[in-house]
Amino acid sequence: DVKVTQSSRYLVKRTGEKVFLECVQDMDHENMFWYRQDPGLGLRLIYFSYDVKMKEKGDIPEGYSVSREKKERFSLILESASTNQTSMYLCASSFPLRDGYTFGSGTRLTVV
């Protein structure tokens, strides 16, 4: 079975901490994505990457950065965590438009 694995299911961090969310896929997909999910807002795209070392901003990139040094790994970085970044973070990967995305199980991040 194809998989997208997110390193943590739950995380609690303090305001001002630097936070790393890791995502690994084993499908040799070119495209990888980070979304955040909030009640009533659906999923909003933070960043995506269509190749190694390539990245593009999504709809809500402020306060986040990403890293893609290897094809299979896409990291989301919160440079200085704030309480309004408390959310569910979902990683996904895809071939271009082939059957949509494959999603990870999500990381529920709480910033206190």
Next chain:
Amino acid sequence: AQKVTQAQTEISVVEKEDVTLDCVYETRDTTYYLFWYKQPPSGELVFLIRRNSFDEQNEISGRYSWNFQKSTSSFNFTITASQVVDSAVYFCALSGGVNDYKLSFGAGTTVTVRA
């Protein structure tokens, strides 16, 4: 800009009732793709269907069916004879253009099926 609207926030039904989830989209692209995803309580989004803008044929997969109408920019999803296992959040999503890999999601509809 692309936009997906799921006007229904929550739907609650009794088992064996039919449920229809509405999805209305906006896009300026002539080529685009529409998706439905299911998010059960476990949290992982599960792909249900993809439709391209040139294929308006309705589709049925078991108890699930989809009605794509370009004239009204809608892509509605019906669950026939609902079951408790259908309880989940359902998302409609849109991707525009051949080289546009990003998905824009609606806010989601929470379906609760009571035994």
